[in-house]
Amino acid sequence: MSSVNPSAPFSAEFDPNSQEFSLAGVVRPRSADEIATSLSTLKEAIEEVRGVLYINVKRLIQMNNTAFHAFVRVVLDACRARSDLRFVIITSSVVGWTTRMFAHLNKLEPQITVEVYDSKFYPGQNFVENTSFIPILRTQTKMTWRHERAILPRHGMRPGIVMADICCGIGDFAVLVQKEFQPARIVALDHSKASLAYARDVAAGFGITDIEYTYGDASEMLLEDNQFDLVTCRHSLQIFNRPDVLLGELYRICKPGGRVYITNEKNSHCLGEPRSQSIQWTYNEVAKLFSHFEMDVELGPKSRRYLVDAGFEDIIVETFMVTNLDGDPRDFADVIMAWEDVYAGEMAVKRGDSAEFIQRFRQGFQDHIFAALHPKGYAGWPIWVASGRKPL
């Protein structure tokens, strides 16, 4: 059984500031005595809090009945002894059995309620997870792949590796990587069910059966530590409101000596000629619009700092510019059209922008398309690529 990785370590912690008791990892004791310390932590937490105790089991990967029963016993006893106290158990939609198991507690004690945290967990989630993002992702990857296929080997991509694409979107990158580089294994994770369904269809259409698409929260993954030679995460640190947390998770699942590869934009640097001013105005506004929803689409040049802060070494940063000269200029125009639809058509509307603003906002995209299709025009979209090695 030596090929089995050791189970994720178990932890039980109480944070008095947030009144939150958190259970994480794998806990499969033979008897409740083995988890006596954790049970005491829970009892002490109950003594200390007022009003509500949050019990966070988002990162609880496995818990056997022995442990479940022991923890629940403490909570049920507390319900009887303390009618002033409520318990909110926070589960994740990713770990299906926790939600099912803990949901029963409300039937036993109405003081206990169960919430699924990741139904609304980052501000941009609604835009990014519904189907309207799919045309954006599809057209983008088609354009970026031309560049990235040449760039990736410098960042650790090679045949036979074990890799993960985190925040894989519609999974087209994973399919392209599979065909071009033949890694031994690819896990592709996203939290958008619509995108994953699309991804599985695309892979099936290509006759590809060995990409492991999985539903998950990139900031709280079920994947074990130290298992991937290369972890890619493209255009996603910039749309999640806590990029440092996400990067910490990428670091965790990466093997020591392996690399984490991230790509991000700086939207205000999109450019075009002619009509450069209108184009520039609109993309400055794109950056502001995203920051309204706590997304930082200016993150690209900050990649180096994020990687250093997360503990990576041997950091490589490079940039490339997707342009209208990369092939058929219509492809470039398609990307911009997809952006206009969602950014002006949905996000600005959601922010409550005036019709005048939206009209001017749209004009910049139209001018970018004009520049892209103009026989003497030039249109560009810059991308920052960065990777770092996890120390041995």
Next chain:
Amino acid sequence: MHVAEKEPEADFEPLLQLEMEMGTFLSDWHHCDQLSTFVARMISHNRTDPVRHSNFFSSALNELLEVLFRGGSPDGQIGCAVYRQGPTERVKLTFPCPPRQRHFLNEAVAKARRGDALARYLDSISADLAPTRDAVLLDLAINFDALIHLEDSAPSSITLVVDLPLEGIVT
């Protein structure tokens, strides 16, 4: 009554089968965790969502192995086979079982199949005692939608057959 005729797994595709000396299995509690993690990963790789399927499956299999561990004596062999039919995995655990235990196991399986399984499960959660074998089978029936039955195998052993429709729950 709940010991069915040994039915061939006609419509089930065999995925994996392993055997172990009971003595070896009982030598370390962590074998339950290790075996369930290993088997879950092996059989989940071509499920729609392999990571989550494996997590779910490991949870269920570990409970079954823990039941065997707690009730086991160091003679004979334990066999674990997994089959698949559509969205369902069938786990067959074969293990030595003296006649007296057979009776209790029969009862536990019968309770997990009855209409009042949920009420019994809730009782078991709020009970003071550590979870029993009955509670574990109820947990599987309620939280994993498991269908459980027993089959007679060799004279002194029995086979616990657990159908787990996890693909549907996971995706």
